[in-house]
Amino acid sequence: MTATGQHILIVEDEPQLAHLLEDYLEQSGFQTSIIHDGSQVSQSIRAREPDLVLLDLMLPGVDGMTICREIREFSRVPVIMVTARFEESDRLRGLELGADDYICKPFSPREVVARVKAVLRRSTEGSRKIPPTLHIDESRFKAALHGKDLDLTAVEFQLLKILAADPGRIYSRSQLMDQIYNDHRIVSDRTIDSHVKKLRKKIAVVSPDEELIHSIYGVGYKFEC
Numbered sequence: 131m132t133a134t135g136q137h138i139l140i141v142e143d144e145p146q147l148a149h150l151l152e153d154y155l156e157q158s159g160f161q162t163s164i165i166h167d168g169s170q171v172s173q174s175i176r177a178r179e180p181d182l183v184l185l186d187l188m189l190p191g192v193d194g195m196t197i198c199r200e201i202r203e204f205s206r207v208p209v210i211m212v213t214a215r216f217e218e219s220d221r222l223r224g225l226e227l228g229a230d231d232y233i234c235k236p237f238s239p240r241e242v243v244a245r246v247k248a249v250l251r252r253s254t255e256g257s258r259k260i261p262p263t264l265h266i267d268e269s270r271f272k273a274a275l276h277g278k279d280l281d282l283t284a285v286e287f288q289l290l291k292i293l294a295a296d297p298g299r300i301y302s303r304s305q306l307m308d309q310i311y312n313d314h315r316i317v318s319d320r321t322i323d324s325h326v327k328k329l330r331k332k333i334a335v336v337s338p339d340e341e342l343i344h345s346i347y348g349v350g351y352k353f354e355c
């Protein structure tokens with residue numbers, strides 16, 4: 131295992147769980163620090179910004195959602211929310227507050243390490259990176275995959291552009307709607323679903339074996355090669 135030296139801040143009030151995460155992350159070459167009390171998180175990040183924050187949602191004092199919102203007021207540090215709550219609304223709210231990913235308890239520490247690595251890879255590769263096989267021409271509203279035109283409608287083009295601009299990032303349907311329909315018109319979740327369906331079909335025409343737009347159950351969509 132190679133030492134990455136990257137610093138992961140673990141925000142977790144259950145000491146056993148915090149130490150379990152610490153052990154696994156350190157075995158994988160990360161440096162870690164632990165905060166048990168939610169009220170100290172923002173201050174700690176301002177003093178020394180970690181490479182990633184693992185943020186438990188259920189904390190005494192200040193809850194994880196509030197902390198996430200606070201962090202986003204001054205920092206783009208990647209945040210993975212850790213939650214025992216499975217409600218869709220919590221996951222959505224977390225993503226809308228700017229979390230990069232979430233993990234549901236109970237989890238395997240190995241899964242956490244894998245997610246941490248994936249989110250760090252995304253954030254260090256640069257968030258605007260578009261896969262080389264996909265060409266997006268913003269001025270002409272045209273997209274091509276493997277050199278072949280995708281022939282998209284304006285909404286399909288926007289969807290693809292938003293999703294592909296940040297591969298791996300999960301977008302909720304309402305985040306996608308907000309970005310596509312900036313005239314605040316009321317559209318239902320199913321509108322997005324039906325545009326995604328059409329977009330997928332057009333991608334399949336050019337590249338039948340490639341799944342680029344992935345559904346995240348109960349949450350939304352992400353782009354991944």
Ligand code: CA
Pocket residue numbers: 142143144186187188189
């Ligand atoms: Ca907790």
